[in-house]
Amino acid sequence: MLATSSFWQGVDVPGEALSCLIIDKLPFDSPQEPLVAARIETIREQGGNPFMEYQLPSAIISLKQGLGRLIRKTSDRGILSVLDVRIMTSRYGRLFLESLPKIPISHNLLDISSFFKGEKMSPKPWKLIASKHDKSYRIFNLRTDRATSPRTGHEYDFFVLESSSWINVIPLTPQNEVVLIRQYRHGIREVTLEIPGGLVEIHDTPEEAAKRELSEETGYRSSEMIFLGSVHPNPAILNNKCFTFLAKDVFLAGKQQQDEKEDIEVLLQPLTEIPRLIREGEISHSLVLAAFYRFFMEYQA
Numbered sequence: 001m002l003a004t005s006s007f008w009q010g011v012d013v014p015g016e017a018l019s020c021l022i023i024d025k026l027p028f029d030s031p032q033e034p035l036v037a038a039r040i041e042t043i044r045e046q047g048g049n050p051f052m053e054y055q056l057p058s059a060i061i062s063l064k065q066g067l068g069r070l071i072r073k074t075s076d077r078g079i080l081s082v083l084d085v086r087i088m089t090s091r092y093g094r095l096f097l098e099s100l101p102k103i104p105i106s107h108n109l110l111d112i113s114s115f116f117k118g119e120k121m122s123p124k125p126w127k128l129i130a131s132k133h134d135k136s137y138r139i140f141n142l143r144t145d146r147a148t149s150p151r152t153g154h155e156y157d158f159f160v161l162e163s164s165s166w167i168n169v170i171p172l173t174p175q176n177e178v179v180l181i182r183q184y185r186h187g188i189r190e191v192t193l194e195i196p197g198g199l200v201e202i203h204d205t206p207e208e209a210a211k212r213e214l215s216e217e218t219g220y221r222s223s224e225m226i227f228l229g230s231v232h233p234n235p236a237i238l239n240n241k242c243f244t245f246l247a248k249d250v251f252l253a254g255k256q257q258q259d260e261k262e263d264i265e266v267l268l269q270p271l272t273e274i275p276r277l278i279r280e281g282e283i284s285h286s287l288v289l290a291a292f293y294r295f296f297m298e299y300q301a
Contacts, residue, residue, distance in 0.1 A: 013069065019078040019116070021070040026084045026096065027062035028055055056092055060099045067100060079112055088153075097153035104151045124150040139163060139199065159237065166233065166242040167210045168197030168291050171220050171250040178274060179218050179250060182265040193277065194285050197242075206243040214247055216257040218266045222247035228294040233287060244291040246299060 029036045040050040070078045080103075087093040097105070106112070114120075126147035135142045141162040148155050171179035178195070185192050198213040200206050207225050215221055226246040233242050258264055269277065274292055277283045283292075 018070060020081060021066060021078065022081045022083065023063070023066060024083045026059055026082070026086060027066065028059045031055070056095065060096055063096055064099055079115060081112075094153065094155065102152050102154075105153045106150070126150060129155060133162075161238050163199075163238060163240040164202070165200040165206065165240045166197060166287070167200055167206050167213060167245065168195050168242060168287055169210045169214045169225075169245045169247050170195055170228075170291055170295055171214055171218065171222065171247040172271065173251075173268065174249050176271045177268040178271055179220050180267050180269055181217055182267065184263060192285055193283050194288050195291060197287070200243070207245065210243070210245040210247070214250070215253070217262070217264055219252055219254050219256050220247075220250040220266075221253040222250045224248045226299070228291065228299055231287070231290050242287050242290070244294050246295060 031037055031040060036055075039054055043050040043053055067080055070076070070080060087096050104111075126149060128145060128147050130146045131143060133141055133143050143160040143162055145158045145160060146155055147158060173179065181194055181196055182191055183194070184190070196214045196217040198209065198217070200209040204212070207227070210225055211221070224247070226248065228244040228246055230241045230243045232238070233240065256264060256266070274283070275296075278289060278292065283289065
């Protein structure tokens, strides 16, 4: 449709007859129009900012009215194509975007094609605007990222915990018993049943960390470590991985080497009992469950 400014206020084209609205320029009123010029002059004489107080709000309302020509009913659908790069590059462009409903935003023509075919747009990476480290703790650094949603164009803050990678180990004796540990967890204020695990130190490989944690927490050692895989513990707020190893034919080689904050009990359970312990909730640590999934569904299978 090719329309004059009257399109913004009076035209009603329901349904699929209008499915793509193309706007070549953001709908600012011409400052040469007598009424617009008079309003600009009045605001300026009063010490105001004509652009921020009148011209920009008016253009934002016009853009929303234009979108209203495209979407008249809840069943309507279509594409609003804005060819004016200022909506993305200018400081005030985000005000236009924030005024619109939460709708997907794309710069890819393939997304437009998929839309008209009835296909859903795939999620895309968010554009990082800024990143800063706020606080540092012994095992975590708190980072704040500001990023732009590719779907709405709005900016948001996200808080990320930076951490070294983790490991956990399934220690299996020649008698097919699993070496488990009990320890107190302050997060949930309960004693939990787990497998050995810990941090990958700066100069460690994951396998070296697995051997060290197994020995320190249980006193057991193994001549063969098998890598079972890795997971992201919580990709929403954590940036690290957890690596899982199977320690085969473990044997008691010495005493535990606990640090001052640890209080660990070591116990053996038949491998066949692990599914029951998980089912009944005695083993509830998500990373331990992921480790046993790797073992039962991928390694043992």
